[in-house]
Amino acid sequence: MNWYAVKAYFNFADRVEQLARSEGAxxxxxxxxxxxxxxxxxxxTRSLPALPGIVFIYCPEPTIKSIGANLKSLGSxxxxxxxxxxxxxxxxxxxxxxxxxxxxxxxxxxxxxDPRWHVGQAVRVTTGPLAGAVGHVxxxxxxxxxxxxxxxxxxxxxxxxxxxxxxxx
Numbered sequence: 001m002n003w004y005a006v007k008a009y010f011n012f013a014d015r016v017e018q019l020a021r022s023e024g025a026x027x028x029x030x031x032x033x034x035x036x037x038x039x040x041x042x043x044x045t046r047s048l049p050a051l052p053g054i055v056f057i058y059c060p061e062p063t064i065k066s067i068g069a070n071l072k073s074l075g076s077x078x079x080x081x082x083x084x085x086x087x088x089x090x091x092x093x094x095x096x097x098x099x100x101x102x103x104x105x106x107x108x109x110x111x112x113x114d115p116r117w118h119v120g121q122a123v124r125v126t127t128g129p130l131a132g133a134v135g136h137v138x139x140x141x142x143x144x145x146x147x148x149x150x151x152x153x154x155x156x157x158x159x160x161x162x163x164x165x166x167x168x169x
Contacts, residue, residue: 003089004064004113005153008053008075016075016079017054025059100148103129122169
């Protein structure tokens with residue numbers, strides 16, 4: 001069993017998830033809670049996709065190949081660079097990614113895993129809801145943030161983290 005990722009085409013993430021589940025795979029879609037104000041001024045908390053269009057799938061390799069063959073116009077499997085094999089996401093990367101996504105309401109999607117975000121020292125968060133998360137520090141919009149990546153899929157940045165909550169790795 002391994003983690004894989006599918007980049008769903010516009011508005012097809014639900015259908016990709018249904019396809020994966022019909023093949024017996026487990027799925028994960030990163031969500032975040034946002035407070036929205038309706039036309040009457042009432043505040044409501046809504047669960048929204050943190051990474052629109054990305055569906056993570058946990059299954060054996062033959063199953064992900066079957067899912068990939070049936071994606072057609074719904075999306076595409078994230079593959080290893082230079083080949084057509086589905087890219088495995090290490091359990092450690094997925095665990096850290098979920099820790100950050102599920103505990104930081106100020107999460108910011110950076111986009112595809114981009115080497116320029118890897119510049120800087122590797123650190124571990126020591127205190128708070130993100131304690132144990134490991135990533136790289138960078139500055140975005142003047143604030144120090146922790147960047148967590150899933151190789152070849154995406155990178156996300158947390159909200160501001162005080163320097164006293166960080167230690168070098």
